[in-house]
Amino acid sequence: MTRPVPDGTKREQLPPAVIAQLKALPPAITPELGQAVWALLTPFHEKIGYTAPRIDRDLRYGDHPRHRLDVHTGEEPPVAAPVFLFVHGGGFVGGDKNVPGTPRHDLVGAWAARQGWVGVTMTYRLAPEHQWPAGAQDVAAAVGWIRDNIAGHGGDPGKIVVAGNSAGAVHVASFITGQGGGSLEGVAGAALLSGIYDLAPDNRGALEHVYYGDTPAEAASTLPGLVDSPVPLLFSVAERDPVNFHAQAAGVVAAWQAKHGAVPDLVRVEGHNHLSTIASLGIDEPALGVALRRFVERNTTRAGVF
Amino acid sequence: MTRPVPDGTKREQLPPAVIAQLKALPPAITPELGQAVWALLTPFHEKIGYTAPRIDRDLRYGDHPRHRLDVHTGEEPPVAAPVFLFVHGGGFVGGDKNVPGTPRHDLVGAWAARQGWVGVTMTYRLAPEHQWPAGAQDVAAAVGWIRDNIAGHGGDPGKIVVAGNSAGAVHVASFITGQGGGSLEGVAGAALLSGIYDLAPDNRGALEHVYYGDTPAEAASTLPGLVDSPVPLLFSVAERDPVNFHAQAAGVVAAWQAKHGAVPDLVRVEGHNHLSTIASLGIDEPALGVALRRFVERNTTRAGVF
Numbered sequence: 001m002t003r004p005v006p007d008g009t010k011r012e013q014l015p016p017a018v019i020a021q022l023k024a025l026p027p028a029i030t031p032e033l034g035q036a037v038w039a040l041l042t043p044f045h046e047k048i049g050y051t052a053p054r055i056d057r058d059l060r061y062g063d064h065p066r067h068r069l070d071v072h073t074g075e076e077p078p079v080a081a082p083v084f085l086f087v088h089g090g091g092f093v094g095g096d097k098n099v100p101g102t103p104r105h106d107l108v109g110a111w112a113a114r115q116g117w118v119g120v121t122m123t124y125r126l127a128p129e130h131q132w133p134a135g136a137q138d139v140a141a142a143v144g145w146i147r148d149n150i151a152g153h154g155g156d157p158g159k160i161v162v163a164g165n166s167a168g169a170v171h172v173a174s175f176i177t178g179q180g181g182g183s184l185e186g187v188a189g190a191a192l193l194s195g196i197y198d199l200a201p202d203n204r205g206a207l208e209h210v211y212y213g214d215t216p217a218e219a220a221s222t223l224p225g226l227v228d229s230p231v232p233l234l235f236s237v238a239e240r241d242p243v244n245f246h247a248q249a250a251g252v253v254a255a256w257q258a259k260h261g262a263v264p265d266l267v268r269v270e271g272h273n274h275l276s277t278i279a280s281l282g283i284d285e286p287a288l289g290v291a292l293r294r295f296v297e298r299n300t301t302r303a304g305v306f
Numbered sequence: 307m308t309r310p311v312p313d314g315t316k317r318e319q320l321p322p323a324v325i326a327q328l329k330a331l332p333p334a335i336t337p338e339l340g341q342a343v344w345a346l347l348t349p350f351h352e353k354i355g356y357t358a359p360r361i362d363r364d365l366r367y368g369d370h371p372r373h374r375l376d377v378h379t380g381e382e383p384p385v386a387a388p389v390f391l392f393v394h395g396g397g398f399v400g401g402d403k404n405v406p407g408t409p410r411h412d413l414v415g416a417w418a419a420r421q422g423w424v425g426v427t428m429t430y431r432l433a434p435e436h437q438w439p440a441g442a443q444d445v446a447a448a449v450g451w452i453r454d455n456i457a458g459h460g461g462d463p464g465k466i467v468v469a470g471n472s473a474g475a476v477h478v479a480s481f482i483t484g485q486g487g488g489s490l491e492g493v494a495g496a497a498l499l500s501g502i503y504d505l506a507p508d509n510r511g512a513l514e515h516v517y518y519g520d521t522p523a524e525a526a527s528t529l530p531g532l533v534d535s536p537v538p539l540l541f542s543v544a545e546r547d548p549v550n551f552h553a554q555a556a557g558v559v560a561a562w563q564a565k566h567g568a569v570p571d572l573v574r575v576e577g578h579n580h581l582s583t584i585a586s587l588g589i590d591e592p593a594l595g596v597a598l599r600r601f602v603e604r605n606t607t608r609a610g611v612f
Binding site: 013016239243247254257270293 | 319
């Protein structure tokens with residue numbers, strides 16, 4: 001019996017019944033979870049539109065066939081806008097920047113374009129053929145491409161925010177902490193959504209073994225580097241993420257608190273699971289989008305204001 | 307150079323320059339911090355209006371002169387609406403539900419009324435005259451009053467969310483864990499903003515000594531009871547809260563993770579400090595209001611939906 005609230009967040013929120021259906025799904029990351037999530041949420045993305053007004057597809061940022069990225073912009077050409085680079089998940093062995101005919105993951109570019117930013121979605125090399133630190137190297141190469149080329153698309157090469165979910169978060173963390181080489185110049189922030197940062201043997205599953213091979217935990221783990229990083233960081237974990245992702249998030253809080261005497265910027269994505277977190281952008285903004293947008297805006301405001 | 311975003315959260319956000327001024331304030335909880343916060347933020351509350359269309363003042367919920375509460379509602383009389391009870395801070399020895407001519411804390415009632423809820427702001431007995439668990443007893447008595455009387459104001463006695471900040475959060479936690487007696491019937495959730503839950507001797511300052519006297523840590527601490535509580539909880543800590551509040555928040559995360567294998571619903575209130583957190587409601591919604599509103603809505607939706 002609450003009356004309508006006169007602002008946008010109400011409209012950009014999933015109906016309670018849909019959240020209830022999401023919450024009822026088992027958290028395990030299975031093909032069935034993906035099917036259920038996208039069956040529930042695709043209609044909402046179709047309703048708001050999941051393709052940005054302009055998409056420049058398959059620009060090459062390296063020699064490998066998967067060294068490709070798409071640039072998403074709005075109706076009006078942006079000018080010196082923040083750049084939001086998204087790195088997809090897929091367990092190190094799969095996934096893509098876009099699956100034609102679906103919102104995956106053009107929706108992220110459309111969401112960024114809607115904020116007036118330049119959205120970039122990238123594909124990267126996969127395990128088992130390409131093991132650690134190939135993912136971090138590819139993020140570094142894509143960031144390098146952005147620095148060199150994004151002004152031509154209306155982006156500011158000094159305002160790059162890099163975001164990744166799941167394996168994408170692992171690759172972004174790996175890039176931020178220098179595992180993949182490359183420069184952090186222009187990187188104004190990183191958003192790490194449902195990632196793994198402490199790669200102690202007990203925290204590795206089958207897919208981590210495929211990507212990391214015999215890499216020791218000390219080399220693979222990014223947590224010590226993240227708490228020391230000068231790059232502003234936002235972390236998230238989904239309410240319905242599997243337990244190991246919650247353990248990782250709690251570990252980030254403990255390490256951050258020990259180092260900084262303060263809790264990190266950690267968003268618990270209410271109502272969502274490992275796969276629906278990224279799908280919440282644009283259609284369920286209070287879950288993650290509001291905080292993520294504020295994070296990007298804070299860290300890409302012109303120098304001197306913050 | 308970002309373009310305007312076509313939804314309400316942009317309008318309900320403080321300008322970056324004001325956030326920068328807030329962030330520049332020393333975090334220590336002093337009269338000077340209060341003066342600086344309210345000097346910065348009162349103009350924004352005056353702009354949006356900090357008094358609800360209807361306020362029923364100084365209704366008595368007990369015999370003591372401070373057993374008073376105000377009921378805030380909107381233009382249209384609500385029907386079976388969620389009830390948002392706010393318990394102010396003030397270091398156990400001060401504070402009030404309203405300071406005439408200022409937004410403190412009618413703004414909270416106005417914010418609740420704007421959502422279509424019934425807002426209630428309460429005053430309670432203070433230390434040193436009234437020590438632990440007087441605060442919890444008073445919250446319990448106010449909740450009892452709400453159960454008996456709020457239907458006459460358009461509220462649903464089965465949809466009570468209790469929120470407190472600072473000492474108010476301590477009293478709410480104390481009520482939720484049963485220290486003050488009373489019934490939890492109708493309590494649909496509790497929001498604990500910048501509170502202290504582990505009252506080990508090292509965590510007690512001068513004001514805790516005034517309120518708790520010789521009460522042992524085991525009796526005073528609410529953390530073990532909170533992690534076992536059936537009442538849905540939202541915690542928050544301000545980005546610029548003093549270190550001991552961050553330590554408390556990190557402790558909540560660790561205890562919650564140990565008990566539930568999941569992180570709690572903890573909001574880090576970006577850009578704000580111990581005193582500006584509650585002042586953010588209505589004028590800087592992405593900081594706390596968006597998450598708090600979603601929390602209330604989720605937990606007051608009719609039975610069966612969740």
